[in-house]
Amino acid sequence: MRQSKLFVKTRREAPKDEVSKNAQLLIRAGYVHKEMAGVYSYLPLGRRVLQKVEQIIREEMDAIGGQEIRMATLHPSEPWKQTGAWDGVDVLFKINSRTEKEYALGQSEEEIVTPIAGQYVTSYKDLPVAIYQIGQKYRDELRAKSGIMRGREFGMKDMYSFHATQEDFDRFYAVVKGAYLNVYKRMGLVAKVTEASGGSFSEKISYEFEVLTDAGEDVIFYCENCDFCVEDEIAKVKPGEACPRCSVGVLKEAKSVEVGNVFDLGQKYPKAFNFTYKAEDGTDHHPIVGCFGIGTTRLMGTIVEVFADEKGIVWPESVAPFRVHLIEIANDNEDVKKEAAELYRELNEAGVEVLWDDRDARAGEKFADSELMGIPLRVVVSEKTLAAGKFECVHRASGKTEHKSITELIGHLTA
RNA sequence: CGGGGUAUCGUAUAUCGGUAGUACGCUUGCUUUGGGAGCAAGAUGGCUCAGUUCGAUUCUGAGUACCCCGACCA
Numbered sequence: 015m016r017q018s019k020l021f022v023k024t025r026r027e028a029p030k031d032e033v034s035k036n037a038q039l040l041i042r043a044g045y046v047h048k049e050m051a052g053v054y055s056y057l058p059l060g061r062r063v064l065q066k067v068e069q070i071i072r073e074e075m076d077a078i079g080g081q082e083i084r085m086a087t088l089h090p091s092e093p094w095k096q097t098g099a100w101d102g103v104d105v106l107f108k109i110n111s112r113t114e115k116e117y118a119l120g121q122s123e124e125e126i127v128t129p130i131a132g133q134y135v136t137s138y139k140d141l142p143v144a145i146y147q148i149g150q151k152y153r154d155e156l157r158a159k160s161g162i163m164r165g166r167e168f169g170m171k172d173m174y175s176f177h178a179t180q181e182d183f184d185r186f187y188a189v190v191k192g193a194y195l196n197v198y199k200r201m202g203l204v205a206k207v208t209e210a211s212g213g214s215f216s217e218k219i220s221y222e223f224e225v226l227t228d229a230g231e232d233v234i235f236y237c238e239n240c241d242f243c244v245e246d247e248i249a250k251v252k253p254g255e256a257c258p259r260c261s262v263g264v265l266k267e268a269k270s271v272e273v274g275n276v277f278d279l280g281q282k283y284p285k286a287f288n289f290t291y292k293a294e295d296g297t298d299h300h301p302i303v304g305c306f307g308i309g310t311t312r313l314m315g316t317i318v319e320v321f322a323d324e325k326g327i328v329w330p331e332s333v334a335p336f337r338v339h340l341i342e343i344a345n346d347n348e349d350v351k352k353e354a355a356e357l358y359r360e361l362n363e364a365g366v367e368v369l370w371d372d373r374d375a376r377a378g379e380k381f382a383d384s385e386l387m388g389i390p391l392r393v394v395v396s397e398k399t400l401a402a403g404k405f406e407c408v409h410r411a412s413g414k415t416e417h418k419s420i421t422e423l424i425g426h427l428t429a
Numbered sequence: 430c431g432g433g434g435u436a437u438c439g440u441a442u443a444u445c446g447g448u449a450g451u452a453c454g455c456u457u458g459c460u461u462u463g464g465g466a467g468c469a470a471g472a473u474g475g476c477u478c479a480g481u482u483c484g485a486u487u488c489u490g491a492g493u494a495c496c497c498c499g500a501c502c503a
Contacts, residue, residue, distance in 0.1 A: 030440090
């Protein structure tokens with residue numbers, strides 16, 4: 015992509031109504047546009063990042079047998095009334111049509127997925143099954159905050175699994191946990207599996223996946239030595255105490271953000287929708303349902319919060335909008351322009367995503383913009399590099415500079 | 430939802446009860462060119478509705494939007 019044609023521009027200052035780091039940087043760098051409190055549009059760069067986040071999640075869900083679907087987000091009111099959530103869930107957006115017919119906007123999809131599954135899962139032979147979708151969710155939050163981390167409309171992957179037995183759910187939960195940890199790891203994040211309350215959703219405890227950051231709203235107690243981790247709300251332990259699991263480590267307190275969760279929903283929804291399957295012996299049973307969520311937009315915000323430095327965003331390669339930021343410092347030197355165009359062509363041919371800053375701007379502005387945008391590798395083409403016969407390659411994350419020929423560079427990027 | 434705050438070109442800000450200025454951005458021209466350039470010329474603004482006043486962007490009230498703290502949070 016040529017930056018001179020890019021739909022958005024960067025700006026020096028963040029709007030004064032944005033306080034959170036993620037929103038300030040994402041707006042300054044042109045990734046998102048705020049529509050209202052808690053609602054953001056994703057512009058070309060932001061859409062690319064979000065799509066990469068989604069694709070990583072998609073790959074991991076597919077790898078454990080999840081089947082992707084796409085459910086409606088405009089919901090009939092009936093299933094919500096049937097489960098009691100119409101009046102019981104205060105974040106549910108309810109809307110009326112011109113003819114006073116009632117609808118809901120999807121804030122989670124149990125009410126929709128359960129009847130769908132009920133139609134196709136009729137035998138024990140159909141179990142287990144896991145279906146998921148990646149899409150928009152709507153929640154009537156009393157107070158939106160933290161930029162894209164807690165909005166009224168946001169992106170989420172939600173998977174629902176159906177099982178014949180509790181043992182099978184437990185088995186699948188362990189599988190999903192592994193897949194989730196893969197998702198975070200692929201984005202450079204370390205998530206802690208945390209015991210939390212099931213909320214109004216489930217009487218059992220749930221598991222949350224928490225990433226340490228001061229931008230988060232949760233407080234967790236975790237063991238320095240083992241993987242014990244618990245939300246402060248339900249903790250029977252205190253920071254400073256010995257870890258109840260390994261008894262070696264000491265518990266520490268930290269702020270964190272929930273980037274995923276798992277709920278054991280039991281048979282609540284199949285019961286509400288009279289969803290049964292035939293067991294081998296011909297008797298009817300309600301399946302056990304699991305719900306597994308990952309907030310995609312929140313994850314994007316978390317990545318910004320965790321990796322950004324004083325100059326701007328720092329994307330991990332796996333989710334960066336482009337792999338290479340090609341900076342041309344031409345000053346009307348036709349040879350430099352030609353060289354940049356040639357490098358751009360070769361990188362594209364090699365399948366490397368490149369943002370080519372071909373704008374007629376000064377070097378300082380281009381460098382500052384590049385650092386703000388956070389593309390992992392900056393490759394400079396200028397009279398200097400032309401004379402040296404090697405391009406200047408600067409890693410955004412480490413600041414490390416290397417000089418590489420075109421073949422070395424392509425070899426490195428396609429290795 | 431309780432409490433607090435804010436509202437001025439696209440963005441950030443200043444001023445003032447008497448025709449609103451600056452910086453960045455934008456347009457045009459010239460110069461400049463490896464860390465957000467310089468000069469010149471230009472376009473763009475008082476959230477909405479009432480009230481007070483000769484006159485309101487400024488004061489008052491209501492509304493709306495946004496932000497913060499808390500509560501809430503599938």
